[in-house]
Amino acid sequence: MNYLNLAEIERGKLTPMMQQYLEQKDLWPDCLLFFRLGDFYELFFDDALTASRELELVLTGRDCGFSERAPMCGVPYHAAESYINRLVGRGYKVAICEQMEDPAAAKGIVRREVIRVLTPGTQIDGASYDEKRNHYIVAVYAEGGYYGLAAADLATGIFEATELIVGLPHHRLADEIVRYNPAEIVCNPGFITDKAYDLLTEHLNVTLTELPAVEFTAAAARRNLAIGADYEHDLKSRAAGALMGYLTDTQNTAIAHIEPLRFYTIETAMGIDANARRHLELTETFRDRTRKGSLLWAVDRTRTAPGARLLRRWLEQPLIDLPQIRERQTAVTEFKERFIVRQELRETLQGLNDLERLGGKIALGSVNGRDLLALGATLAKIPAILQVLKPLEAEYARALAEQINPEIELADLLERAIDPEAPLAIKEGGVIRAGFNPDVDRLRSAAADGKDWIVALETREREQSGIRNLKIGYNRVFGFYFEVTKSNLAQVPEHFIRKQTLANSERYLTEELKNMEDTILGAEQKLLNLEHEIFNEIREQLLTYLPSLQQSARALAVLDTLAGLAELADRENYCCPELDYTGDLAIEAGRHPVLEKSMPAGSFVPNDIEMNLDERRFMILTGPNMAGKSTYMRQVALIVILAQIGSYVPAITARIGIVDKVFTRIGASDDLSSGQSTFMVEMNEVAQILHEATPRSLLILDEIGRGTSTYDGLSIAWAVIEYIADRRSLGARSLFATHYHELTDLAAIMHGVFNSHVAVEERDNEIVFLHRIEPEGTDESYGIEVARLAGVPTGIITRAQELLEQLENEHVGRERLKIRRNARPMNGQLDLFSSAIASQEQEDLLARLAATETTRLTPLDALNLLHELAQKARQLDTAKGGSGEGYNQ
Missing domain, CATH: 3.40.1170.10 (DNA repair protein MutS, domain I)
Structure with a gap:
């Protein structure tokens, strides 16, 4: 065609x-x-x-x-x-x-x-909608290398905005957007060519909507937002104004349920960049991107969808404000100690409908009869929840309970008005409950009982008139009628009105039949129209309750989350961590919360850690592959994150100095789409960490430098350790796993650096991983043994052992690089370049000798020159790690 x-x-x-x-x-x-x-x-x-x-x-x-x-x-x-x-x-x-x-x-x-x-960012329902996570749409306004960012969840009413104007703004913007994981991004035209956009494409597959620049002006912000003149020119306000305008245009209605715009700065929560989120698997696994196997999966004990969403947000944005953390922690403690209160609350919350999303549907006009039944069922549970919460003494928990409104009148209205069997679509009818409105009852009776009425009328008129074959008929032209044969015309009652004459009969109407016809034929459509009108009136009434419903929804979500964390602590034997601003990090018998849940009870090996900002701030962790180095380091980071959301943690005791940011450099992967090798990706990540980290940060670094040659990798790893461990440059708490065993010598020469290793036991020429972290370093990598455990063919294992013995006997590439006790960073700078400086001094020494004309020297001049050259040679040898003593002989 x-x-x-x-x-x-x-x-x-x-x-x-x-x-x-x-x-x-x-x-x-x-x-x-x-x-x-x-x-x-x-x-x-x-x-x-x-x-x-x-x-x-x-x-x-x-x-x-x-x-x-x-x-x-x-x-x-x-x-x-x-x-x-x-x-x-x-x-x-x-x-x-x-x-x-x-x-x-x-x-x-x-x-x-x-x-x-x-649009993908404004969808609030559907088969693919995951009710346990927020569905964000974000707006980005890019101007001069700085950014305004706004985010909203149309279903729940969240609305917040920030600016990215310090540090590395494009990296910070990408990290924030990855945290929101939006379904859609709206942006000004300048963002498409911005380097932050390129960073985003590495992490997200998202619908991008470019809006005209006029939507991001101060005038648009003033028009779309209820903000003062002091804010309308901010980058964040321009982004928020454009976002609100876009939502209003697409929904074609006022967005009544959106919360007042909340301005925030990223420094008010723990910074977790996109790489750390992936590596630590906070809300989804690294490989499969599934919830199962993530930290969220391991610790979620919530009973409601809003509670699950809130827990997810807490894990994505841990607190750094100690009073806020302690406020949550106190409430969790009370729920943990009050077992009966906790269990009764959780039982009542079970099956509670999603009050947040119901509020969004009410505001957007998409609520249906079943939604109102769900709302009524939820409100019916509120009095019981408030009764359960009465014994609580924690100030935070009591304040939350006071924010829950039972709305008895609204619950009563919904109980009386909405039919328990209301269909999904309003246009199907049957939404309004019998007895609520007399006109609905009459029309419904007419539509349902019309046939019975006709039969009853026909019987009555037949008996009263004596016409035995009197019957009521119907056609589309004349409607309902009485039909009387010619032989019975003499018996026709006086109230019959002739309508039509046929060859063998006459057709009549009566006032009653006409009224009945109007009632029956118009009843169904009139009923649908009336039900729709009443339903809209109820929906309008609901709008007046919306602020109260949203407040209750938020409070219930927090209580559900706190009670869930208490349940987790009680069931899994977690401890209450002590938090302060000291910079200490002391965990006794810490466990990995995800692996512990995945393994048989009691089989996970717990481990300690003792760090501070003084003599134990940088751990160099050695041990073979598969021994558990990465697991241990992730475990420490996850315990810190749990502590700073106000949760108990998997340990016997824990004392944690507040961490402002968590960074990770774990694993190796090529970025083929941007043409970057494994090593380049690694160096980019390390560079970003060194730029963004502070002395209060926690750094998890695994195998820095392994993507290049041995000497290059070792040198870079050494220099990175010096920079991070030195208080003059950073001094952050760090765990550094490596196979460069030479680096363990740094513990003897650098303040704050200490060694640990993962214990391994050799039994019958085989290794057994003990998964236990012990003091001091180790020289053994057990590479061939690990290869055997991994299933590498026996012939290859045997050949590898032969080659290893040969190399060790011939000292080919096996001589250990010595890091001398007197090695020092030069002028506080990275020692990575010391070898290059020494090489330059050596060349200067040779050049000085080559330029000397010995035949013109007097004996005294020759002696002085020899003394000068010997002095320089001694200095050069000392710089390279020697004693310099040979030159005195």
Whole structure:
């Protein structure tokens, strides 16, 4: 079939309906336009080609004023939601264009308008919607290398904004956006060419919507936000203004449930960059990106969807404010100690409906009968929850309880108004409960009992008139009528009104039959209209309760999360950590929370750590692969994160000085898309860590320098250790795993550096991993033994052992690099360059000798020159690690 090419036609020659379609399409060019025609939503031209491919719909054509037909496909309006959700889930935007008047009453073409736009970032429902995580849309305003960032969750009402103007703004912006993990980003035109955009593409596959620059002006911020003039010029306000304008435009309504805009700075929470989030697997696993196997999976004991979402946000943004941490911790402690209160609360919360999202649906006008039943069921549980919370004494928990509003009148209204069997769609009817409205009852009775009424009337008139064959008939032209044969015309009652004469009979009406006809025939449509009207009135009333409902929802989510952390602590034998600002990090018998849950009870080997900001701030951790170095380091970081969300931690005791940022450099991977090798990726990550870390940070570094040659890698690792461990440059608490055993000598010459190793036991020429962290370093990597355990063929293992013995006997590449006790960084700078400096001095010494004309020297001059050269040679030998004593002989 030949389809019309829209680009090659004169629009004025199209049919009026098709011109109307294109007028709407021009308003939403980046959307698939669902155009309502009767009982179907139709798509045309390129939209039809896309939808038919994505939804596997039959592609047909429609006459449009030309010989060729316009490509077309469509879906029934009553089944459109599932199709739309599939498209949005694949990153498309969908504009819903509805009929705005009754086609039967319209004069000319039916008026149509786009009533709502669904995008990946504004979806609040659907089969793919994960209720246990927030679904964010973010806006970015880029200007001069600095950024404003705003984020919103349309379903729950979260709305917040910040600025990225210090440090490495493009890296910080990318990290923040990765934390939100948005489904959609809206941005100003300048962001597309910004280097932060390139960083984002490494981590996210997200729908990007570019808005005109005018949407990011101060005037737009003033128009869309209720903020003062002091803020309208901020980068963050411009981003927030554009985001609110976009939400309002797409939803075609005021966003009544959105919380007041909250400004924040990233320094108010623990900084966890994108790499650390992935490596530590806070909310999803590194490889499969699944919830199972993550820290969230291991510690989530919440009973409600809002509680699960809140716990996720806490893990993504641990606190650094000690009073806030202690406030949560105190509440968790009370829930842990009050077993009965905790269990009763958790039992009551079980099955509680998502009050946050219900509030969003109410505000956006998408709430249905079943949603209101869910809201009513939730409100019905509130009095019992408040009763359970009465014994609590913790100030924070009591304050939360006071924020929960039972809203008894609203609960009573919903109980009386909404039918317990209300269908999903309002247009199906049956939403309003019997007895709530007398007109609904009468119309419902008419629609349901109309046939019985007709039979009863027919029987009564037959008996009263004596006409045995009197019957009531119906056709579309005349409606209901009594039919009387010619032989019985003399018996026709006086109240019968002749309507039609036929060859063998007469047809009559009565006032009662006419009224009954009006009632029966109009009852169904009138009933639907009346139910819809009443439902909208109830929905309008709900809007007045919205602030109260949102407040209750937030308080319930916090209580659920706190009680869940208490349940975790009690069931898993966690301890209450001591937190302060000292910089100490002391954990006794710490356990990895994820691995412990995945392993048989009691099989995980616990380990200690003792660090501070003085003599034990940098741990060099050695040991073979597979022994547990990475597990141990991750374990420390995860315990710190749990402590700073206010949770108990998996240990016997823990004392933790507040950590402001956590950084990790773990694993190796090429970045082929940007042409970066494993080593380049590693160095980029190390550079970012060194730029962003502070003395209060926690650094987890695994195998720095292994992506290049041995000497290069060792030199870089050595220099990085010097920089981090030295208080003059950084001095942060760090765990550094390495196979460069030469680095363990640094513990003897650098203040704050200490060694630990993972214990291994040799039994019958085989190694057994003990997974125990012990003091001091180790020289053994057990590489061949690990290869054997990994299943490398026996022949290769045997050959490797032969080559190892040969290399050791011949000292080929096996001579240990000595890090002398007198080695010192030069002038406080990185010692990485000391060998290059020594080489330059050696060349200077040789050049001085080569330039000397010995035949012109007097004996005294020769003696003085020899003394000078010997002095320089001694200095050079000392710098290289020698004693310099040989030159005195």
